[in-house]
Amino acid sequence: MALRGTNQEFGRPYNRRIVLETIRLEAPIARGDIARQVGLTVQTVSTIIRELELQGFVMGAREAPKGRGLPRTSLMLNPDGGFAIGLHVTPVGIGAALVNLAGDIIGSRYHALAPVTPERSFEIFEILIAEMRALRPEGRMLGIGVAMPGPNDVESMSFVGPTTLEGWKGVDVGARLTAMTGLPTFVGTEPSAAALGERLYGKGRGLSSFYYLYVGVGFGGAMVHGGSVLLGAHGNAGEIGHIPLVPDGDLCPCGNRGCLERYVSQEALDRRLKAVDPTARVETALEDHLEVVEAWIVETAPVLRRAIATIENLFDPEGIVISGFVSEALLRRLFAATEPLMHSVAERSGRTSPRLLLSTEGKDAVMRGAAALAISGVLSPRFGLLFAGEEERAERDPIMAGPTKKEVAA
Missing domain, CATH: 3.30.420.40 (ATPase, nucleotide binding domain)
Structure with a gap:
């Protein structure tokens, strides 16, 4: 959805965030390009940019000369703002x-x-x-x-x-x-949360539509479309871990049998390890119990392949990113075991990116x-409306609080 500003005075906190969000998503970008994208005048955008520069949120750099006249300034977020x-x-x-x-x-x-x-x-x-x-x-x-x-x-x-x-x-x-x-x-x-981080900073940055699979203590996922994470009516969209994919499979605490996370999760591997050695730990399983890990992957891979094909047929994403809480070495073994992928709508001619991508961010992801939930939340235009209309409330706006560049220099 296009970001559009408002020329009403009470909308200044909203407009600041419209400009910030445009810079965050499109940087490096010039003032005139921002104005055209958000529907505000260049003068209004320039005033907002001056405020944001004084607050240390935005910094500019001159582009290389391309002809007569001064080169324009491209804007980007200041990482330490x-x-x-x-x-x-x-x-x-x-x-x-x-x-x-x-x-x-x-x-x-x-x-x-x-x-x-x-x-x-x-x-x-x-x-x-x-x-x-x-x-x-x-x-x-x-x-x-x-x-x-x-x-x-x-x-x-x-x-x-x-x-x-x-x-x-x-x-x-x-x-x-x-x-x-x-x-x-x-x-x-x-x-x-991890899908949002992947969209902003990771392998999903260049994709407008991708599905994020997360192998954690449990197993979950999230669909990113148009740059936004689809949350569903109650924030539970993508709860793929409780899709029953194995007929008459393991009993899940939710009451169903064969739920995906009973097979593809750290907890699933931990159960199999504990059945062999009550003192075994997932963190050291590759060194201490390689045979158990390999047996788990053999059991898990067909289930994961079916899940991937199901996701592709349901959502038609540009790709699926898989990451997780488990160790990188373990995740790489699981990723490799997904081949060969099953047939699905993703198996089309002219693909420019793989169907499945591995992100090794681990716990950091x-x-x-x-x-990113907090950064995106506070910088979101909708959050800015909380501070619109009353000067005393506008002063509490987090993006206008704190020392300015001039105050810091003094």
Whole structure:
């Protein structure tokens, strides 16, 4: 959907974000091109750009001369103009990362935790957030993004079983973190957060339509179309882990049999390892129990192939990106085992990209994506409407808070 600005004065917080979003998606880009794209005058865009430059969000560079006259200035986001904290909550621990506007991870930390109870988790959140903020004590903190196992608020799937966060029903994570930190907080599922990060910073950057598969403690996915992650009516679109693909297969805690994540997930491999050696760990399985891993991949590969063909036939994506929480070495073995892929609508002539792409970001993928939830959320035009119309509210706008370049120089 095209981004369009408004010439009404109360829409200035909205327009700032329209301009920022256009720069973020199209950089490097000139003022005149921004004005044409968003439907604002060049004068209005120039005024907004001056504000954003003073706030340190935007920087410009002269293009190479191409003829008479001064070359135009192309604009891009300043990577250090703002930061967000990404939190990744799993059934086996919590990760945190500080991420800048370019998607670079400034620092990160992982805290193993079992069981992952709400009260203990919020204690860990407070420690991790303080550590991340200390990495850039003078930096503008835009917000916090949290990636958690899905689906959202489905009684039989959200809080039951080893791939979920048991005991978290009714916990308002966003509100509690905002009250704790004073920062806007945005919460999403692991696959949707990671898919957003992949769209902005990874292999999905050049694709307008792709499906993201995430091999975590469980198994999930998300469809990205037109640059946006499709969330569904309740934020649960892409919950592929609970598609029953194996007739009369393993019983899933959700009550169905043969659900995909009972075969393709870290938890599925862990169950098979524990059946052989109760002390076995997924992290060292390739060294300690290679035969179990190989047997698991042989069992899993046909199920994963069917899932890939199903996704391609349902969504017709440009490609499918597969990534995950498991080790890169394990993910590469699983990726290789998908060949040969099954026939589907993706098997067409004239393809310019592979049907399946591997992203090896690992744990960082979700934390970068979680931070992207906050960055995209705070910079989104819709969020800007919260600060429109009243001067005292506009002053609370996160993108106008903090020291300007002149104040920093002074």
